[in-house]
Amino acid sequence: MEQPHHHKREACRLCGARNLECVLELTPTPPANAMVPAKLLDQAQQCYPIDVYFCESCHHAQLLDIIDPSYLFEEYVYVSGTSSANVDHFRRYADQVIGVAGLEPGDLVVEIGSNDGTMLRFFKDAGMQVLGIDPAQSIAEAATADGIETLPEFFTPELAERIRREHGPIKVVVANNVCAHIDDLESAVTAARILIKPAGVFVFQVSYLLDVYEKTLFDTMYHEHVDYHRVGPLQPFFERLGMKLWDTYRMEAQGGSLRGYVSMAESDVAVQPSVSEMMAQEAAAGLDAPTTLRNFARSINRSGTELMSLLTGLKSRGHSIAGYGAPAKSTTLMYHFGLGPEVIDYIVEDNPLKHGMYTPGLHIPVVSTDALYEKRPDYVVILAWNFAEPIISMHRKFTQQGGRFIVPLPLLGIR
Ligand SMILES: [Zn+2]
Numbered sequence: 001m002e003q004p005h006h007h008k009r010e011a012c013r014l015c016g017a018r019n020l021e022c023v024l025e026l027t028p029t030p031p032a033n034a035m036v037p038a039k040l041l042d043q044a045q046q047c048y049p050i051d052v053y054f055c056e057s058c059h060h061a062q063l064l065d066i067i068d069p070s071y072l073f074e075e076y077v078y079v080s081g082t083s084s085a086n087v088d089h090f091r092r093y094a095d096q097v098i099g100v101a102g103l104e105p106g107d108l109v110v111e112i113g114s115n116d117g118t119m120l121r122f123f124k125d126a127g128m129q130v131l132g133i134d135p136a137q138s139i140a141e142a143a144t145a146d147g148i149e150t151l152p153e154f155f156t157p158e159l160a161e162r163i164r165r166e167h168g169p170i171k172v173v174v175a176n177n178v179c180a181h182i183d184d185l186e187s188a189v190t191a192a193r194i195l196i197k198p199a200g201v202f203v204f205q206v207s208y209l210l211d212v213y214e215k216t217l218f219d220t221m222y223h224e225h226v227d228y229h230r231v232g233p234l235q236p237f238f239e240r241l242g243m244k245l246w247d248t249y250r251m252e253a254q255g256g257s258l259r260g261y262v263s264m265a266e267s268d269v270a271v272q273p274s275v276s277e278m279m280a281q282e283a284a285a286g287l288d289a290p291t292t293l294r295n296f297a298r299s300i301n302r303s304g305t306e307l308m309s310l311l312t313g314l315k316s317r318g319h320s321i322a323g324y325g326a327p328a329k330s331t332t333l334m335y336h337f338g339l340g341p342e343v344i345d346y347i348v349e350d351n352p353l354k355h356g357m358y359t360p361g362l363h364i365p366v367v368s369t370d371a372l373y374e375k376r377p378d379y380v381v382i383l384a385w386n387f388a389e390p391i392i393s394m395h396r397k398f399t400q401q402g403g404r405f406i407v408p409l410p411l412l413g414i415r
Pocket of ligand 1: 012013014015016017055056057058059060
């Protein structure tokens with residue numbers, strides 16, 4: 001079926017092979033961040049497939065259904081500087097990059113998908129020149145006004161040529177939580193290659209498939225994340241583009257991330273043991289075989305069935321049920337498990353910007369957490385379940401007054 005703002009690719013994003021097998025079929029959803037204001041509730045939202053394909057050649061897991069990035073990202077609202085844990089993470093990260101790349105005051109650092117410039121600010125404070133690139137217009141404008149010059153563009157070879165003409169080749173290009181967002185990753189990496197010196201580095205950090213798999217983070221799978229990266233398929237990808245992935249780290253950030261350092265193939269930097277060690281861990285977990293993700297899909301579906309039978313039972317006995325948290329990933333969780341308005345009355349949320357809005361597609365109202373004490377729902381399903389512990393501690397009063405939290409994953413529990 002022809003859908004607006006959508007196309008389906010036919011070849012693997014990393015190796016170009018066409019033998020791709022669908023291993024994990026999630027329920028189609030609208031774009032996960034497309035919260036709806038009251039005045040637009042009468043407009044139906046288009047749902048798009050979230051089918052994860054496994055490449056039989058390089059074993060890379062990916063989506064082939066692509067929503068146009070201009071439609072998805074130009075209105076993007078996620079702002080990275082907002083949580084203090086994030087800010088600390090970027091400070092340490094910037095220090096590591098300065099050391100590895102031998103950055104000196106005056107050197108230019110370019111970041112792709114620089115968002116509000118949180119990380120670039122640490123480079124700037126250390127005396128470097130910085131340039132952000134982020135297609136989200138309003139975020140780019142705000143970052144520029146705040147002293148971090150940010151081009152509101154997609155990172156292409158043409159843009160890289162332009163920057164190189166102006167500044168010469170540079171030592172570092174950084175890409176945080178953006179490599180999984182780019183349909184034409186080859187073009188973005190080629191652009192980085194154009195921009196960096198022979199001895200320069202391309203540093204990226206992405207959500208790590210091994211963590212998604214081990215921690216059941218399937219709800220991080222939505223249209224913005226077209227790739228589920230790990231070292232195994234990335235290593236030959238960079239090699240094909242004349243580069244080498246020479247150091248990798250497993251990080252706690254974003255529920256589990258992979259950080260990688262890449263240089264030109266001809267650079268004399270030594271490949272660290274971490275690269276083959278992480279590849280061995282991925283192979284040991286079974287990620288080189290399509291059956292592993294097929295079994296993962298079955299286990300997710302069992303969790304959903306179990307949760308829904310609990311919730312529909314509670315509902316039929318007359319209990320009220322609310323949700324907690326409306327992050328982008330709750331869209332995947334709610335659609336795939338069937339958590340619609342017939343089960344969830346409303347969602348409480350910490351972020352005041354979301355109050356008064358409705359969830360994408362399902363149109364469940366989002367309200368302030370005050371509702372826990374004013375409306376007193378009997379049960380609250382924690383949709384932002386990766387934050388279950390802090391949420392439960394923050395709302396002891398709710399449970400003391402007889403309310404109960406339901407934690408849906410990784411194991412269903414009532415608290
Ligand atoms: Zn492939």
